[in-house]
Amino acid sequence: xxxxxxxxxxxxxxxxxxxxxxxxxxxxxxxxxxxxxxxxxxxxxxxxxxxxxxxxxxxxxxxxxxxxxxxxxxxxxxxxxxxxxxxxxxxxxxxxxxxxxxxxxxxxxxxxxxxxxxxxxxxxxxxxxxxxxxxxxxxxxxxxxxxxxxxxxxxxxxxxxxxxxxxxxxxxxxxxxxxxxxxxxxxxxxxxxxxxxxxxxxxxxxxxxxxxxxxxxxxxxxxxxxxxxxxxxxxxxxxxxxxxxxxxxxxxxxxxxxxxxxxxxxxxxxxxxxxxxxxxxxxxxxxxxxxxxxxxxxxxxxxxxxxxxxxxxxxxxxxxxxxxxxxxxxxxxxxxxxxxxxxxxxxxxxxxxxxxxxxxxxxxxxxxxxxxxxxxxxxxxxxxxxxxxxxxxxxxxxxxxxxxxxxxxxxxxxxxxxxxxxxxxxxxxxxxxxxxxxxxxxxxxxxxxxxxxxxxxxxxxxxxxxxxxxxxxxxxxxxxxxxxxxxxxxxxxxxxxxxxxxxxxxxxxxxxxxxxxxxxxxxxxxxxxxxxxxxxxxxxxxxxxxxxxxxxxxxxxxxxxxxxxxxxxxxxxxxxxxxxxxxxxxxxxxxxxxxxxxxxxxxxxxxxxxxxxxxxxxxxxxxxxxxxxxxxxxxxxxxxxxxxxxxxxxxxxxxxxxxxxxxxxxxxxxxxxxxxxxxxxxxxxxxxxxxxxxxxxxxxxxxxxxxxxxxxxxxxxxxxxxxxxxxxxxxxxxxxxxxxxxxxxxxxxxxxxxxxxxxxxxxxxxxxxxxx
Numbered sequence: 001x002x003x004x005x006x007x008x009x010x011x012x013x014x015x016x017x018x019x020x021x022x023x024x025x026x027x028x029x030x031x032x033x034x035x036x037x038x039x040x041x042x043x044x045x046x047x048x049x050x051x052x053x054x055x056x057x058x059x060x061x062x063x064x065x066x067x068x069x070x071x072x073x074x075x076x077x078x079x080x081x082x083x084x085x086x087x088x089x090x091x092x093x094x095x096x097x098x099x100x101x102x103x104x105x106x107x108x109x110x111x112x113x114x115x116x117x118x119x120x121x122x123x124x125x126x127x128x129x130x131x132x133x134x135x136x137x138x139x140x141x142x143x144x145x146x147x148x149x150x151x152x153x154x155x156x157x158x159x160x161x162x163x164x165x166x167x168x169x170x171x172x173x174x175x176x177x178x179x180x181x182x183x184x185x186x187x188x189x190x191x192x193x194x195x196x197x198x199x200x201x202x203x204x205x206x207x208x209x210x211x212x213x214x215x216x217x218x219x220x221x222x223x224x225x226x227x228x229x230x231x232x233x234x235x236x237x238x239x240x241x242x243x244x245x246x247x248x249x250x251x252x253x254x255x256x257x258x259x260x261x262x263x264x265x266x267x268x269x270x271x272x273x274x275x276x277x278x279x280x281x282x283x284x285x286x287x288x289x290x291x292x293x294x295x296x297x298x299x300x301x302x303x304x305x306x307x308x309x310x311x312x313x314x315x316x317x318x319x320x321x322x323x324x325x326x327x328x329x330x331x332x333x334x335x336x337x338x339x340x341x342x343x344x345x346x347x348x349x350x351x352x353x354x355x356x357x358x359x360x361x362x363x364x365x366x367x368x369x370x371x372x373x374x375x376x377x378x379x380x381x382x383x384x385x386x387x388x389x390x391x392x393x394x395x396x397x398x399x400x401x402x403x404x405x406x407x408x409x410x411x412x413x414x415x416x417x418x419x420x421x422x423x424x425x426x427x428x429x430x431x432x433x434x435x436x437x438x439x440x441x442x443x444x445x446x447x448x449x450x451x452x453x454x455x456x457x458x459x460x461x462x463x464x465x466x467x468x469x470x471x472x473x474x475x476x477x478x479x480x481x482x483x484x485x486x487x488x489x490x491x492x493x494x495x496x497x498x499x500x501x502x503x504x505x506x507x508x509x510x511x512x513x514x515x516x517x518x519x520x521x522x523x524x525x526x527x528x529x530x531x532x533x534x535x536x537x538x539x540x541x542x543x544x545x546x547x548x549x550x551x552x553x554x555x556x557x558x559x560x561x562x563x564x565x566x567x568x569x570x571x572x573x574x575x576x577x578x579x580x581x582x583x584x585x586x587x588x589x590x591x592x593x594x595x596x597x598x599x600x601x602x603x604x605x606x607x608x609x610x611x612x613x614x615x616x617x618x619x620x621x622x623x624x625x626x627x628x629x630x631x632x633x634x635x636x637x638x639x640x641x642x643x644x645x646x647x648x649x650x651x652x653x654x655x656x657x658x659x660x661x662x663x664x665x666x667x668x669x670x671x672x673x674x675x676x677x678x679x680x681x682x683x684x685x686x687x688x689x690x691x692x693x694x695x696x697x698x699x700x701x702x703x704x705x706x707x708x709x710x711x712x713x714x715x716x717x718x719x720x721x722x723x724x725x726x727x728x729x730x731x732x733x734x735x736x737x738x739x740x741x742x743x744x745x746x747x748x749x750x751x752x753x754x755x756x757x758x759x760x761x762x763x764x765x766x767x768x769x770x771x772x
Contacts, residue, residue: 023039520557
């Protein structure tokens with residue numbers, strides 16, 4: 001028997017079942033260990049031996065949990081298959097994995113070429129129709145509207161009801177519930193966990209007439225963990241406009257309504273649902289099928305009291321059954337006791353003797369001739385049941401990932417000798433208030449082992465394993481005992497520097513800081529993706545444990561902190577410059593222009609030094625300069641930018657010039673501009689030590705200077721036309737075409753734009769190097 005949530009999941013009949021007898025089953029195969037959808041041919045109430053045809057099979061081994069497992073034929077005649085993420089969350093976003101998807105196939109297993117990701121011989125798995133799901137174990141087509149409803153179980157915060165669409169991405173594990181990221185399809189309805197666990201069970205749209213007309217078109221859905229059924233009302237466009245309690249009517253949680261995992265509309269219009277019966281009100285019981293129907297004029301009887309005493313003893317055992325009931329319309333009532341051994345009684349108060357040892361289930365039915373009411377079952381034990389004992393492990397034992405926990409038991413029976421054939425073991429994984437099957441039943445053995453995998457279902461929250469032993473004697477009497485084993489956990493504190501960015505744990509995004517309570521020796525994948533927050537881009541720099549950007553950690557035996565350090569990435573500088581010199585060569589007598597024009601500058605004297613970004617140039621204030629090989633046309637609008645380190649504060653020091661009539665310079669350390677006739681000054685002197693960013697912007701009417709990205713000095717209104725002339729850095733070209741007013745200091749990152757930059761663009765440019 002497969003361990004975990006594997007096994008048989010769903011069965012659906014072919015649309016032409018009446019003529020071809022085909023039915024389809026989603027199950028986990030053992031060899032190979034794969035989730036599989038197979039077609040069988042029915043004959044009567046059984047499948048014809050040897051009739052199995054595999055329609056689809058996963059390409060990788062099945063995980064222990066989160067298989068999805070739903071099947072539905074759509075109005076297009078195609079077979080739709082829902083798959084879970086198998087606790088590998090990132091698979092849900094991959095087009096090369098079947099996990100976390102809705103698949104669409106032809107009934108014979110071939111793939112429709114109009115599937116949204118179909119690429120033939122390409123890398124995509126062509127059967128994928130939609131993606132980004134976690135564990136959609138129930139889907140349903142509403143044939144009249146042509147809508148596919150998908151219930152998807154959330155991880156930590158939100159349960160979803162989604163509407164199927166070709167090519168849709170429902171967001172897992174990037175987000176749960178509504179997602180602001182572009183390209184995601186939001187659920188039509190969701191509800192929060194609100195501090196406790198939950199697991200949505202997708203249902204169906206009601207199209208029957210047995211319920212009142214107000215129920216027509218409502219979508220019923222349930223919750224496996226919270227033990228209720230609710231209904232959504234939809235408008236004419238399919239939008240949710242109401243959510244109300246259905247069963248129980250007061251909407252209360254955790255009642256005796258079963259572990260609801262499936263629901264359908266019956267042919268007569270009643271609602272049928274499946275209680276999987278893993279842990280029924282804290283007791284081990286068989287699963288049940290339950291029916292809810294609407295009663296209007298005639299109300300069913302009310303059983304006021306029903307009892308059976310004694311409910312255990314040696315044979316022959318005489319049990320007294322008694323009951324009282326009333327009817328709202330005072331109709332005459334009939335009683336029927338079914339004793340479970342083939343004998344019945346129509347008396348409300350009666351006695352019945354059980355002659356043979358064994359377990360029996362007795363139940364009362366009361367009828368008013370129109371409607372019936374059933375009592376809860378009475379479980380009668382006749383004879384001496386066996387006594388089971390779990391010898392190992394001890395109740396309360398602990399474990400770590402990688403441990404192999406041996407379990408063993410013994411049993412006695414006063415009436416017979418028991419053997420291993422009488423033993424059956426089941427492993428349950430408890431997570432908060434709900435339960436996952438984790439193994440078994442394993443029969444015919446008095447011992448076994450439970451291996452704690454280092455990956456898979458997390459151990460966050462209130463988690464533990466229950467090892468259950470059931471011993472059954474030859475009369476069918478049973479004794480069930482269990483022990484709990486608990487995880488040894490530590491707290492991992494995860495954060496980013498700066499704090500507040502998002503990290504991924506096992507593919508699931510979580511904002512920092514957060515604490516992960518997890519199992520010692522368990523393995524987690526931690527990832528620090530590059531991201532944007534508040535308009536700032538952040539690039540991963542390092543992990544505190546020295547790991548790569550995405551790496552696997554093994555949980556230590558003590559609390560541990562992991563911090564991912566990021567660097568803020570400056571916004572890109574405007575790249576539409578006329579010329580741009582980054583001075584990155586570090587050697588030689590030329591420097592390259594990063595613009596499309598490739599206007600290389602020749603160096604006459606300046607020496608290579610460490611610049612503001614990378615390398616820069618040092619000018620001696622005597623005769624050093626750099627001149628572009630080609631003439632340059634400036635304006636009419638323009639922006640002139642450079643990094644300067646000028647300790648001299650001389651009267652005239654040219655930063656850059658175009659011809660003789662456009663000169664950007666420093667006058668005793670103050671930003672200045674010569675327009676061919678007038679010298680214009682802006683603000684006060686620059687600091688005479690350290691790098692300073694300077695800029696001058698002309699928008700066609702006004703000149704404005706900037707120091708370190710901030711306006712400096714009063715704006716000046718002037719009229720400037722475009723000019724063409726020699727482009728020179730570090731010296732002015734005067735009217736006689738002589739070089740003068742040499743710069744004394746360091747220059748780097750010289751840029752010219754033939755447009756007016758905004759202040760933000762200037763700041764972006766000053767924070768980014770010129771790239772070759």
